[in-house]
Amino acid sequence: MPELPEVETVVRTLAPHLRGRRIVSAAFTSRFVTPGNRRALARRVAGRRIESVRRRGKFIVIELDRGTLAVHLGMTGKLLMDGMSGEHTHAVFTLDSGVLLYDDPRQFGRIEWCPARVARLGPEPLEIGLEEFIARLRRHKARLKPLLLNQAFLAGLGNIYVDESLFTGGIHPLAIASRLSAPRAARLYQAMRDVIRLAIEHRGSSISDYVDADGNRGEFQLLHRVYGREGEPCIECGALIRKIVVAQRGTHYCPKCQKR
DNA sequence: ATCGGTACCTGCACGC
């Protein structure tokens, strides 16, 4: 489900509820979402005060008065403030005011204590400068689609926003990163940032079940230009949008607008 | 360094 714009939306809706609250107790029930000692994790967070909630890549980073909790939503994870717990609720945080639930049917998400993964993330797409972006592209002989999905290269893009960014930049998903000309790299940079900013403005994409911390859906899915539009005419040129498989992921592009 | 394949887990749409 969640890529940078969705996680950003969750953080924005969650932060006002959580900031300054105290975690009275926590209960974790999934060996997948919370690998390792779940009781120990519950003891660690119990009694802690929430200092801040922020996003790093696709992680939700919750700073406590002692320690840091990181939540990754995987494909179907949801953090719900005062929501209804159900059969896929795998974590319950009882606060001094309100209850925070973690819901995740597929259990690809994780709730972890100070995970090393966060430190290994690449730069934020909205923070990296053009020069550095181009310099980093030059260092990789990889194809753009898998490279942009690589969180160590850039943190936060996922399948939807890579496809949308490549389309907006007019660049083929199989193009080789190190061989992109500077003008084309600059177009990609601009496109990626425009797409992400617009998606955040529209509170992310709700394809099937994504909702923010208040249970509201996003609406950027209405503005997708290639993702999920295989066989439909390109909005720019009318050619039919194609879907291929790259890096085991469905990859949507316009064969006319996106030349290799 | 990069790639393809597999694995983790559940739900849903589809064809028969």
Next chain:
DNA sequence: TGCGTGCAGGTACCGA
């Protein structure tokens, strides 16, 4: 109606 198959916003790990 039921069943098998493939696919889904994510990441980690393996061997080549």
